Amino acid sequence: MASMTILMERRTSRSAGWARKFANFSLVLLLVASLGHRYGLVETSAFLWVLALVPLLAIMALFLAALGFHRLWNYGAKGGRASLMATLVSLLVLAPFIYSAVLYLQHPPLADITTDPEQPPAYVLAQWRRTTDMNTLGNFSAEEVALHVSAYPNLRGRRFGGSMDRVLKAIKVVLEREGWVPVQRLPSETQDERLSFEVVAPTWLLRLSSDGVVRMVDEGEAVFVDLRLSQRYFWHDLGSGARRIERFMAALDAEFDRQSLEIIDIPASAGEEDSGD
Numbered sequence: 001m002a003s004m005t006i007l008m009e010r011r012t013s014r015s016a017g018w019a020r021k022f023a024n025f026s027l028v029l030l031l032v033a034s035l036g037h038r039y040g041l042v043e044t045s046a047f048l049w050v051l052a053l054v055p056l057l058a059i060m061a062l063f064l065a066a067l068g069f070h071r072l073w074n075y076g077a078k079g080g081r082a083s084l085m086a087t088l089v090s091l092l093v094l095a096p097f098i099y100s101a102v103l104y105l106q107h108p109p110l111a112d113i114t115t116d117p118e119q120p121p122a123y124v125l126a127q128w129r130r131t132t133d134m135n136t137l138g139n140f141s142a143e144e145v146a147l148h149v150s151a152y153p154n155l156r157g158r159r160f161g162g163s164m165d166r167v168l169k170a171i172k173v174v175l176e177r178e179g180w181v182p183v184q185r186l187p188s189e190t191q192d193e194r195l196s197f198e199v200v201a202p203t204w205l206l207r208l209s210s211d212g213v214v215r216m217v218d219e220g221e222a223v224f225v226d227l228r229l230s231q232r233y234f235w236h237d238l239g240s241g242a243r244r245i246e247r248f249m250a251a252l253d254a255e256f257d258r259q260s261l262e263i264i265d266i267p268a269s270a271g272e273e274d275s276g277d
Contacts, residue, residue, distance in 0.1 A: 016068030016079025113241030
């Protein structure tokens, strides 16, 4: 009796196919929403909802990819390549969220950061521009002051040995470099001993806006500068406020030193010109 060989057709894992679809959709959704928000096409509140949905889609893709690998290993079902691609894409999508989770655990739950938590620069206009779904602005509670000082002990204002006008000139340059926009037009010069002005400070990549206020105090021989940044959404800024303030102050130090080293040509007097002849 002739031997018979029965060839069974390998089935295709449906879970692997869905895993790839979920993963690709999460990546496209993240990129489109991020670009849309950066260029002002997506409102921040809607963008935050998308950011909450994207990792859920990526996690679902990982779960379906695991099922695809299971069926491949136990039943020889097709879909290994689809499961692998879904896993790689999902991990790529989840990478910034995992990094954010690490920052969440490393920093205190604060969204209002300043160089002077005990007497922070006060807002005048920003609190009227905020909607009900944004964080409220006000003074720091005793618990927030203690948490702030404990988490950021080296976050302090800067003292500059110069006039108010010189320091203000350096601040304007740094504001433009950072992309921070003053709420009101800044004066070219000032005779006041104290000057505070508010700014809108978006992040570089996603353009998530924070409100800020710069305070300048004339101490006679020097000018002391304080800064406050207040995130509009979410109760935790993942440490970004402190990092941005430190970067701003470092840039202000460098710009003030650069301007101080500029060579100023002083025309010679008539007597000096005659003696030179």
